[in-house]
Amino acid sequence: MDQTPFAADPGPAPAALTPMMAQFFEIKAVNPGYLLFYRMGDFYELFFEDAEIASAALGIVLTKRGKHLGEDISMCGVPIHAANDYLNKLIKLGHRVAICEQMEDPAEAKKRGSKSVVRRDVVRLVTPGTLTEDDHLDARSSNYLAALAMVRHGETDFALAWADISTGESFVADLSAEQLADEMARIAPAELILADATRAVLAERHLFAPAWAAIAASIPPQSADSEAVLPLLRAAFPAERFDPTALSRAGRAALGALVGYVGESQKGRQAALRPPVLDAAAQAMTIDAATRSSLEILLTQRGQAKGSLRAAIDMSVTAPGARLLAARLAAPLRQSRPINERLDAVGRLVDDGLLRARLRQDLKAAPDLARALSRLSLERGGPRDLAAIGKAIKAALALSRHLASQPEPGLVLEGLTARLGAAPQALASELGLALDEELPLLSRDGGFVRPGYDGTLDEERALGRETRAVVAALQARLMDETDVRSLKIKHNGVLGFFVEVPAAHGQKLLEEPHRQSFIHRQTLANAMRFTTTELAELEGRIAKAQGAALEIELAIFARLRAAALAETQALQGLADALAELDVTAALAEVSALRGYCRPRVDDSLAFAILGGRHPVVELMVKAEGQSFVANDADLSGNEESGGGALWLVTGPNMGGKSTFLRQNALIAILAQMGCYVPADSAHIGVVDRLFSRVGASDDIAHGRSTFMVEMVETAAILNRATRRSLVVLDEIGRGTATFDGLSIAWASVEALHETTGCRALFATHFHELTSLAKTLARVSNVTMKVREWEGEVVFLHEVGPGAADRSYGIQVARLAGLPDPVIARARQVLDVLEQRSAGTASSRQKASVLDDLPLFAHQSPPAPKGKDPVYEALDTLRPDEMTPRQAIETLYQLKKIRDDARRS
Numbered sequence: 001m002d003q004t005p006f007a008a009d010p011g012p013a014p015a016a017l018t019p020m021m022a023q024f025f026e027i028k029a030v031n032p033g034y035l036l037f038y039r040m041g042d043f044y045e046l047f048f049e050d051a052e053i054a055s056a057a058l059g060i061v062l063t064k065r066g067k068h069l070g071e072d073i074s075m076c077g078v079p080i081h082a083a084n085d086y087l088n089k090l091i092k093l094g095h096r097v098a099i100c101e102q103m104e105d106p107a108e109a110k111k112r113g114s115k116s117v118v119r120r121d122v123v124r125l126v127t128p129g130t131l132t133e134d135d136h137l138d139a140r141s142s143n144y145l146a147a148l149a150m151v152r153h154g155e156t157d158f159a160l161a162w163a164d165i166s167t168g169e170s171f172v173a174d175l176s177a178e179q180l181a182d183e184m185a186r187i188a189p190a191e192l193i194l195a196d197a198t199r200a201v202l203a204e205r206h207l208f209a210p211a212w213a214a215i216a217a218s219i220p221p222q223s224a225d226s227e228a229v230l231p232l233l234r235a236a237f238p239a240e241r242f243d244p245t246a247l248s249r250a251g252r253a254a255l256g257a258l259v260g261y262v263g264e265s266q267k268g269r270q271a272a273l274r275p276p277v278l279d280a281a282a283q284a285m286t287i288d289a290a291t292r293s294s295l296e297i298l299l300t301q302r303g304q305a306k307g308s309l310r311a312a313i314d315m316s317v318t319a320p321g322a323r324l325l326a327a328r329l330a331a332p333l334r335q336s337r338p339i340n341e342r343l344d345a346v347g348r349l350v351d352d353g354l355l356r357a358r359l360r361q362d363l364k365a366a367p368d369l370a371r372a373l374s375r376l377s378l379e380r381g382g383p384r385d386l387a388a389i390g391k392a393i394k395a396a397l398a399l400s401r402h403l404a405s406q407p408e409p410g411l412v413l414e415g416l417t418a419r420l421g422a423a424p425q426a427l428a429s430e431l432g433l434a435l436d437e438e439l440p441l442l443s444r445d446g447g448f449v450r451p452g453y454d455g456t457l458d459e460e461r462a463l464g465r466e467t468r469a470v471v472a473a474l475q476a477r478l479m480d481e482t483d484v485r486s487l488k489i490k491h492n493g494v495l496g497f498f499v500e501v502p503a504a505h506g507q508k509l510l511e512e513p514h515r516q517s518f519i520h521r522q523t524l525a526n527a528m529r530f531t532t533t534e535l536a537e538l539e540g541r542i543a544k545a546q547g548a549a550l551e552i553e554l555a556i557f558a559r560l561r562a563a564a565l566a567e568t569q570a571l572q573g574l575a576d577a578l579a580e581l582d583v584t585a586a587l588a589e590v591s592a593l594r595g596y597c598r599p600r601v602d603d604s605l606a607f608a609i610l611g612g613r614h615p616v617v618e619l620m621v622k623a624e625g626q627s628f629v630a631n632d633a634d635l636s637g638n639e640e641s642g643g644g645a646l647w648l649v650t651g652p653n654m655g656g657k658s659t660f661l662r663q664n665a666l667i668a669i670l671a672q673m674g675c676y677v678p679a680d681s682a683h684i685g686v687v688d689r690l691f692s693r694v695g696a697s698d699d700i701a702h703g704r705s706t707f708m709v710e711m712v713e714t715a716a717i718l719n720r721a722t723r724r725s726l727v728v729l730d731e732i733g734r735g736t737a738t739f740d741g742l743s744i745a746w747a748s749v750e751a752l753h754e755t756t757g758c759r760a761l762f763a764t765h766f767h768e769l770t771s772l773a774k775t776l777a778r779v780s781n782v783t784m785k786v787r788e789w790e791g792e793v794v795f796l797h798e799v800g801p802g803a804a805d806r807s808y809g810i811q812v813a814r815l816a817g818l819p820d821p822v823i824a825r826a827r828q829v830l831d832v833l834e835q836r837s838a839g840t841a842s843s844r845q846k847a848s849v850l851d852d853l854p855l856f857a858h859q860s861p862p863a864p865k866g867k868d869p870v871y872e873a874l875d876t877l878r879p880d881e882m883t884p885r886q887a888i889e890t891l892y893q894l895k896k897i898r899d900d901a902r903r904s
């Protein structure tokens with residue numbers, strides 16, 4: 001191992017660079033923006049600013065080594081065996097790392113001269129979007145790299161290409177400026193690459209979302225040139241399966257940039273990317289970023305999985321199933337036919353619990369085929385990945401056989417049966433024969449080929465075993481010859497095989513006649529060690545046998561790997577089929593367990609839900625031992641009447657308005673992704689775009705006030721919603737002065753009703769809005785019912801016709817623990833305000849109550865009126881003098897005094 005790339009004092013001029021330092025700078029210069037993991041023996045070392053960044057991020061010691069231009073050089077290092085963990089941490093923090101390895105043995109370098117440097121090169125760029133190892137990835141989530149390109153004069157403005165190189169899936173879509181934000185929200189890539197010029201145009205047009213800055217990486221403009229990338233695309237995908245010229249120029253540029261970046265990051269290793277799926281966005285319900293966040297589809301608004309819709313319904317049993325389920329949830333369909341086909345398949349498994357249980361059981365045996373295949377194609381896979389492929393094929397064939405014996409499978413299940421049945425059985429058989437039960441992670445560790453699979457390998461292994469017997473025989477012979485009974489033949493890493501005798505017998509072997517054959521190697525405190533020529537020969541034989549065995553195993557591995565990769569296309573198809581079956585069975589499971597119903601999905605403008613429930617809140621309410629109150633919603637309309645209905649939902653705070661609004665949006669998502677829905681019945685005409693807004697949430701970090709955010713979002717809805725859309729607006733207009741807010745809410749309802757004609761739910765505390773039901777034909781008022789009981793408000797969480805006349809805000813504030821004096825004062829103010837709006841308060845009354853605001857003056861809690869008999873009785877008690885019996889009697893008396901006082 002060479003020591004340091006830097007001389008202790010390199011002197012003032014760059015001419016004083018040591019050869020190694022020159023090498024370091026050279027490599028660093030061609031990998032700008034990456035932390036350079038520079039391999040030195042058993043460590044990756046980082047220097048200069050890289051060292052400072054990494055030591056702070058990883059919490060490891062920053063040291064100094066040598067000087068450069070008179071300054072100390074900062075340095076830190078991570079040991080090779082722990083490098084993966086450190087790498088993982090850096091990537092999670094958004095850093096990008098270039099792995100620079102020693103490309104030759106230091107001894108080789110020495111042969112070129114004592115001053116020559118070990119050749120080094122970057123073998124891999126590790127970035128958040130190009131991960132493939134299991135310990136860097138979340139098994140149940142996709143990890144996308146996205147490339148965004150723009151062609152100013154082309155058919156379209158922008159295109160996005162994205163791929164998960166851990167599975168090989170890839171996609172391209174031409175997008176309008178507004179679709180761009182929606183798609184980015186849906187895909188949620190780990191990394192976004194784009195040229196600086198594209199980024200500048202996006203920023204200028206306010207299209208570069210602030211959240212993208214954290215994941216963006218810049219690429220040179222020629223990497224996203226629609227002409228220059230063509231050869232790259234032709235090389236990446238087989239011509240018979242994909243023609244890159246069929247893409248738009250922007251699409252080509254984006255996909256080319258993506259393929260180029262993946263190639264560069266893997267340094268020539270070929271990622272098994274599948275031909276891209278085109279324009280997935282066109283098939284899916286449009287759900288923008290704000291709606292995704294407000295409905296907490298994959299993550300809650302705090303960014304957690306727990307509490308999201310996904311967490312509530314994901315019952316998949318395999319990781320690929322979980323990834324597909326998330327993808328489907330993020331992109332519900334918008335064509336009734338495929339939706340119904342999916343629902344048929346789910347329904348078949350809802351109805352047949354036995355079949356469902358059996359399939360789910362068999363699916364558990366299917367490993368993550370796509371990720372194993374991807375690792376193998378990137379030369380990062382090991383024997384376990386090969387075994388995973390074999391197991392997945394076997395599981396697929398078993399599933400197919402089982403499904404084939406079922407009557408009336410329906411279109412989707414029938415298709416799956418055929419696809420699973422087409423699994424390459426011969427490959428599985430070969431893998432089964434070749435691979436042993438217990439497998440090492442890496443092929444270079446050897447020992448993974450099953451005995452009996454390869455005759456020559458077995459022979460070499462036998463030779464290895466045989467030599468062990470030879471060692472034992474030799475030991476016995478030497479014991480006899482020397483007459484040292486305690487003589488032993490041992491082995492260690494430094495000496496190899498050696499003879500060890502206790503110190504007391506050592507001298508004997510140093511003398512004639514033994515000194516002829518025993519060569520002294522080491523003297524320890526109580527033992528002496530020797531070698532013999534015979535032992536050295538034996539050593540050579542064993543090493544050769546082991547080396548030969550490993551070589552054979554590696555050749556077998558290479559052959560099996562090639563055989564698996566030759567089936568790439570079939571295996572990728574199989575991985576899809578397994579994931580689809582898992583999702584279908586998982587959705588059936590959740591539907592059956594939770595009493596969901598099959599929705600009727602067609603092309604009408606219906607939206608009629610009977611007994612609807614919120615899939616997530618229902619679980620939480622039940623976990624607390626309470627029952628969830630189901631509610632109906634009917635927003636159905638038709639073209640003749642001008643579109644769908646709009647329900648104005650009023651009711652107290654905490655009454656369940658938001659829950660009701662969101663449950664209907666979530667029911668639409670579940671239905672259109674092909675799942676049963678939490679309701680007694682549901683009839684839904686496909687929704688093309690779904691909008692959900694919850695009023696007032698600050699976006700201070702991005703310089704937009706509460707009200708501004710709300711208005712930008714409302715504008716997006718009014719501009720983008722169509723007659724087919726479903727709009728859910730929760731308290732729009734509350735972030736400004738009452739009258740401004742009311743006027744905006746009013747005008748928005750009118751616009752949704754008159755111009756858009758979409759199906760909509762609009763929750764509001766502006767009770768004035770409810771009068772719109774008189775003038776707008778398709779607007780109805782509903783309210784969350786409450787009951788008042790002994791001055792307290794009880795929420796029934798029940799939706800009924802009519803409008804609320806009050807919000808019970810003060811009662812809710814009391815429940816929340818606002819101090820009593822504040823509550824009392826609020827009641828006073830409310831009374832006057834209500835009388836004023838009803839025109840019944842005199843101006844003197846207003847002045848006396850409102851102008852004399854004692855709210856912030858110090859108020860002590862009201863003293864109890866009169867004397868309290870309980871306190872008086874307590875004053876007379878002497879607990880020290882009481883027996884336990886007297887104490888309990890006194891307690892009863894106290895309680896009686898209090899009850900009497902209440903009654904009087």
Ligand SMILES: Nc1ncnc2c1ncn2[C@@H]1O[C@H](COP(=O)(O)OP(=O)(O)OP(=O)(O)O)[C@@H](O)[C@H]1O
Pocket residue numbers: 617621627628629630651652653654655656657658659660797798
């Ligand atoms: N249908 C229901 N059945 C049972 N509990 C419910 C139901 N709907 C809501 N809840 C409970 O009431 C709580 C408050 O509901 P929600 O947030 O929907 O009220 P809200 O009317 O929107 O309140 P605010 O106006 O203050 O935003 C929920 O967290 C849930 O625990």
